[in-house]
Amino acid sequence: MSLMRNTETQSPVNNLVFGIRVLLEALEANKEIEKVFIRKGMQNEMTKKLTDRLIALNIPFQKVPIEKLNRISRKNHQGVIGYLSPINFASLDNIVDQSFSKGQDAIIFLLDRITDVRNLGAIARSMESMGANAMVIPTKGGALISGDAMKTSAGALHHLPVCRVYDLKIAIRFLKDSGFRVLAITEKTQVSLFKTDLLGPIACILGSEEDGISPDLLKLCDLQAQIPMKGQIASLNVSVSAGIALYEIIRQRNDG
Secondary structure, three states: OOOOOOOHHHOOHHHEEEOHHHHHHHHHOOOOEEEEEEEOOOOOHHHHHHHHHHHHOOOOEEEEOHHHHHHHOOOOOOOEEEEEOOOOOEOHHHHHHHHHHOOOOOEEEEEOOOOOHHHHHHHHHHHHHOOOOEEEEEOOOOOOOOHHHHHHOOOHHHOOOEEEEOOHHHHHHHHHHOOOEEEEEOOOOOOEHHHOOOOOOEEEEEOEOOOEOOHHHHOOOOEEEEOOOOOOOOOOOHHHHHHHHHHHHHHHHHHO
């Protein structure tokens, strides 16, 4: 299936690719590209070739004013800047196939519009340490796999498979068709996580720091559960919620 903190000015220069030809060469060399900025108004054969290639590879790109490119770098960017990813993305199809071939009840987490790179890194750290199978992120609307994310993950992002998909709805339907139950961790239910059956292959969705899981994704879930709380604060940090959900899934499997 190939389907908030601004970190643009914090990216190391060696994680950036400048110019159309250099970016096309990086794509030909199978380099992982997080996203691309292209100067507004650029209309030529090479620009069309680049955008066509980006669309074919599901790599997000954006047409932006020249001032934005200049803020990112003062180098001669020639109107195009690409962000290199520090990791190689995995295929969700392969992750699912491998888990079933090994007889595993896989644990997969989908991140819906989680934009803080530190939250992404912390979730990856918990997932890897507890033996989860993969993290799924959207091509648009989420945090980049940046240096800060790598640092917060304490190296976990080098070991945990990360799948990048064009549309989380398609990924959810694929997982359901493959035999996964999809669990939403949400405050919009009274069902306790600790009273929910979490055995078998499970895909868990965590939502945006601002407004939780998107309604259209919530409708696709098989299960909805909340983490019970007794204090005055009504919500937890999303990375903390991820750790609690992971622990409960592992606990139920170990107790079973």
